[in-house]
Amino acid sequence: MTALSRDGPQWTATMGLTPGLKVLLLEARDRIGGRSWSSNIGGYPFEMGGTWVHWAQPHVWREICRYNMRSALEVSPDYTSGRNSFALYTAGGKDAHELTHADEDALLISSIGKFFNVDGRQGQTLMPRPHDEFHNADVLACDDLTAADRLAQIQDELTGKEEAALKAWLLLMSGASLETSSFYEHLYWWSLCEHSYKGAVDFLIKYKFRDGQSAFALKFWNEALSTGNLHYIFNTPISSISDTPDLTAVTLTAGNVFKARKVISTVPLNVLSTITFSPPLSDLKAQAIATGHIQHTTKLHAEVTNADLRSWSVINPSSELVFAFGDGTTPAGNTHIVSFGANANHLEPELDIEDTKRALTDLTPMQIERLVFHN
Template structure:
């Protein structure tokens, strides 16, 4: 298996190593990418939005050039493998109630690849919470009852049911009154409303769970939280099932590879990986161009740009984006959640979970009952706050993990640094207060023969693989309809 230049592995004995093995690497990284060819379509970005759009357009016979800055497919979603253990570096869990991603699971016959990552492992020690180093153990029943109560109270404000606030969760603006009202609030505002309703312990555990999803609550729209709650079933156990339970044995890179291979089978795909785009010119209604940092300029009848929202500000557009869209791009916030994987010595951690709250910093970890090692446990951790630099000072990150429990002995860490990755500028998308009500429509607007697609501003599962596929599907459909209505023929150049 080839290795990407991305990602890191750290162990106290061997230090830090850059580059992780993944089936997502494409080699050779270029196929028939020519500055002399005018393509039907250029797709910028090979994440799930870009892959879906490329697959749908090549299936229609369109000649597509896929341009990707990384050496791999998947964007912010990819899987590394080591000793038969899969490590989801970004993007992990899926559910059959996520319509777009499940259509892909069905299309590629991956139903038998689903595994339950929360299956109980006999002999595990209890879930624990820590506040400033003080430990409290919980039974599954105790913690489940607390979460069920607190999550229900949090997501159903002012005597309303969340399902009434968001009656159609794939149409978030349908209930305009409540949409505007609760988008003005932050998750922190809602927590503050509950200080006389919930105990300090209940608030702490509730906040820890929410922060693991949304990042710092003062920067998270309360409406965004409610919408995800409704998408996830509007009940705590169902919410967990949707958000953090079912994943693919083949990894998310396995799914991405199926889509990419489908594109290749059409004979209509050209591509250029490790190619950074610096500007897009769509001023000519009959031809658009993409200029790359290596000096090459590619042209096509139309372009779909799937660059992450927080990275769009690095691209020069001609004509400029509309004032509101440009403002949305300039003010988009980065989600600072850090994710890492740890191999912990022993089997008893496989159903273990822990949350730690220290001086405003949050850590949440969970074991994998299907850890590949016969003797040890694969765990995944999410961090918010703290000043550890996972690349420059990985030993501090390891010490942070080991501080969760006195019996933790971490053999190695595997991670990628999304926050300092210029092609990501943070982890998954979560809108700040007032952002969605002001900018969602502008973000979804298209610019002539330049289209935009990203899971960062989809209507439904925003910030998820499902939202990316939704956005890519719609962009490809719009482009194909425009090409047909304009009577534009398929590109005549041959592969």
């Protein structure tokens, strides 16, 4: 969160933070970037949160251009050598299939297409403009439908392989469960991806920063520091925020109080319950805070000696890790595997490291050299 001192104009929705303002950044963590950060281990950036960027993410792309980083991207998948195949588990994980990546694309295209084809045009008439969500007001009814409800509607149209691929995709996208994620939210993402599987892959999981998200965050940081107007304190959790007519007071858990003309709070939803607001937040916000995010994605990196896995991907909707694929080669010549789990079958990597390794090696045999994750 950010506090502005009294000696400058205020933040506005159109102008942002007017340069020239003195800003104090109070950050509970020991670094910038929130969940979008990368950790450099052995000369390789492991992405701990937000990873992939694309020119179809307009606001992110504007900043990438601002910092002249358009050539600083690399592509995640590499099918040029090694196993070059797609493993699919069906029948509750009992049946294993070794398929081609073309099969993988075909399965996801056909099954996702059926999932969104509520209007005969794969959702295009329901949400034609992703950035103007309610352009067609009929779309609101989709929020009464869970992903599980919609899956039940098309059950008879799906092959067993399609159903497995689709379930894993929906769990990857929501990070939650089929019963708790809204069909509306899935449709929103689908619309952002131009209502196409190619769009979803390109926009969401193809291009990443060669040097990691933190290399990007540092550009913001260094620019802000260069103004001479930014002051900051890390490792500074907040206990309360109180508004008075003239000033806003921010009290740290350590007891200190900072006062400012304006406070911009970027505290994450799941942390807001630890902070007392005066006056209290609205009932609706309090409800949202009590509910918290439905998404508790597990993101687990493995550095493995198996070079052939660089071109491998897997889907297993019954596993604690529903999606995994080769995402890079480390300076040591090892393969970097990135994998994702959802609430539906939740894995906390640090709880039992042997269990965590088993979740990976059950997908395919692999020689794990290193696991990287973040709570």
